[in-house]
Amino acid sequence: MSQSAPGAPRTFPLSELKPGAGAVVARIEFEGLQRRRLLDLGIVPGTAIRAELDSPMGDPRAYLVRGALIALRNAQAARIVMTEETD
């Protein structure tokens, strides 16, 4: 779980993850059903995600989540906060 203590790891939105790069979910800035939907897709704090494919227009993008490719709109991915992979 992420803390915002001093010296906490840098965070950035999932939408800014470079193709082929990986990071870990720190928190999800959605509530209600949109949050539920993402949790059901396996996107929970601590989940490792890799940016896999770009669509021709760059939106949506496909991410590898727990063994499945999942397409997310950039508007959604912008509100999934990631942190660099540790250990």
Added chain:
Amino acid sequence: MTVNEHTQIPLSHGSACATCPAAHLQRVGIDTSNADYVVALAGNPNTGKSTVFNALTGLRQHTGNWPGKTVTRMEGMFRYGDKAYKLVDLPGTYSLLATSEDEEVARDFILFGQPHVTVVVVDATRLERNLNLALQVLEITDRAVVCLNLMDEARRHGLDIDHRRLARELGVPVVPTAARQGEGIMDLVATIADVAASRYARHPHRLLLKDPHLVRAVSDLASDLQKMYPGLPNARWVALRLMDNDPRMVEAVRSGELADLIAAQSGQMGGPGALELASA
């Protein structure tokens, strides 16, 4: 339908030994009245749920629609021992908590229809992803069996799954199957029969609420719900959904629709009367 008309289909695989109970499984086809037990079949899409359904019921099925929905409803029957089981195929979903029509149908049937057994078909090669639905089902009902399907693919991928430990941790039986090959289907049937007849001690894995204020709030809300809606099957679960601000549940409680759901689903259990049949 009389007993004579029941088709008896030899299993295509692995039923050669004389002690196999395969001969006791009779697929009854489309007659849906006079079932002793109702069994719901849940699972993620692409887990081989339909293959499991076909393996249990044979090819003749009863297709209709869920009342008031555009979602297809499939039913079939099988006979095992001296009992008849009606199998209801629920739509394939990843969750029971979002708002698609499919998820609503599946959730309403498990919660209000109170099937004697709910079988959750999971993909053995994508267990982590599939257990989300299994755990959500266990929050609603303790009369569940996990069907660990696609074991043939799991073996091909070199996966070895400790299904006994999984059963211990989930608190419900776990049966490995490869439904395409007929593998494990007889074990599944026998386990369904055990759970239906309450021959299995059930301790389903449930969300552990630690905060005393939350525990108190849930139990207060649950007892209020029970007073408002006598016969509500799992008031704790509905209370948790309300506290999660699930708009569908909030609306169902506010409008009194919950009472209709309880009545409608328990009425549907009896027979084909409540089914809206497809014109075919």
